[in-house]
Amino acid sequence: MIQSLNIIPISYYLYFCSVLFSIGVIGVLIKRNALLILMSIELMINSINLLLAAFSAYLNDPAGQIFVFFIMVVAAAEVAIGLAIVVLIFRTTHSIDINVLNKLKW
Amino acid sequence: MMFTKYIFYLLSILAIYSALMVLISRKPIHSVLYLTLTFFAIAGHYILLNAQFLAVVHIIVYAGAIMVLFLFTVMLLNLNKDERSQKPMWVKAAAILSGMMLMLVLIAVFRGYDIQVISNPALNQLGLVKNLGNVLYKDYLVPFELSSILFLTAMVGAVMLGKKEQI
Numbered sequence: 001m002i003q004s005l006n007i008i009p010i011s012y013y014l015y016f017c018s019v020l021f022s023i024g025v026i027g028v029l030i031k032r033n034a035l036l037i038l039m040s041i042e043l044m045i046n047s048i049n050l051l052l053a054a055f056s057a058y059l060n061d062p063a064g065q066i067f068v069f070f071i072m073v074v075a076a077a078e079v080a081i082g083l084a085i086v087v088l089i090f091r092t093t094h095s096i097d098i099n100v101l102n103k104l105k106w
Numbered sequence: 107m108m109f110t111k112y113i114f115y116l117l118s119i120l121a122i123y124s125a126l127m128v129l130i131s132r133k134p135i136h137s138v139l140y141l142t143l144t145f146f147a148i149a150g151h152y153i154l155l156n157a158q159f160l161a162v163v164h165i166i167v168y169a170g171a172i173m174v175l176f177l178f179t180v181m182l183l184n185l186n187k188d189e190r191s192q193k194p195m196w197v198k199a200a201a202i203l204s205g206m207m208l209m210l211v212l213i214a215v216f217r218g219y220d221i222q223v224i225s226n227p228a229l230n231q232l233g234l235v236k237n238l239g240n241v242l243y244k245d246y247l248v249p250f251e252l253s254s255i256l257f258l259t260a261m262v263g264a265v266m267l268g269k270k271e272q273i
Contacts (some may be wrong), residue, residue, distance in 0.1 A: 079172050
């Protein structure tokens with residue numbers, strides 16, 4: 001059953017997901033477009049989903065994949081609300097630059 | 107078995123390249139299309155893990171629903187122009203530096219990490235629809251029903267936010 005020489009090591013998935021997550025973090029930090037920030041958040045969510053599915057498959061536990069399913073549900077709801085808010089911001093300020101949104105800052 | 111390793115490398119490089127292109131592209135619509143490419147590469151990873159149900163759901167939800175929503179927003183708001191207002195250069199440099207440091211720390215933490223792998227993902231039947239459906243409707247029935255309430259709430263919220271007249 002255990003063929004540790006023949007399967008992809010779990011650490012490869014850890015490295016790959018770390019890189020993808022860091023790219024998402026960099027995107028959130030450098031972008032000013034609200035739409036691109038939402039996209040970077042999607043990247044981070046996807047890297048975590050892949051890691052959960054990988055651990056679930058390697059440890060033979062279906063709970064991880066069920067959890068990925070629920071994360072997808074929440075992500076879909078989050079994107080729907082987030083894009084509605086982006087449209088609302090665009091309608092009031094005619095821009096989706098997040099630096100316009102500093103009225104509540106101080 | 108070396109074959110799956112090559113597929114893994116190919117999909118990883120494709121995913122990382124297109125994720126970088128999401129950030130590098132000047133136009134938002136190119137970013138959306140590159141993000142779709144990333145999602146397809148990750149769906150390939152799910153198939154490689156023999157999580158077929160997740161792969162199909164991932165393609166339907168992300169490439170089918172979320173990306174269409176993003177594309178509609180970009181096109182309806184007519185946002186497809188170059189980003190002129192960038193952040194200052196030092197903010198960008200600091201952001202990239204701190205992101206690289208996060209990546210370095212994560213990789214250093216995970217280096218040499220090796221769990222006792224107890225199953226081969228290519229052989230077990232874990233991610234098939236039959237198995238996951240059994241688990242979902244036996245052990246996780248209440249969260250599944252609650253997620254439908256979450257969707258209803260999100261739908262009501264999106265419609266309320268998108269309405270033209272103020273409430």
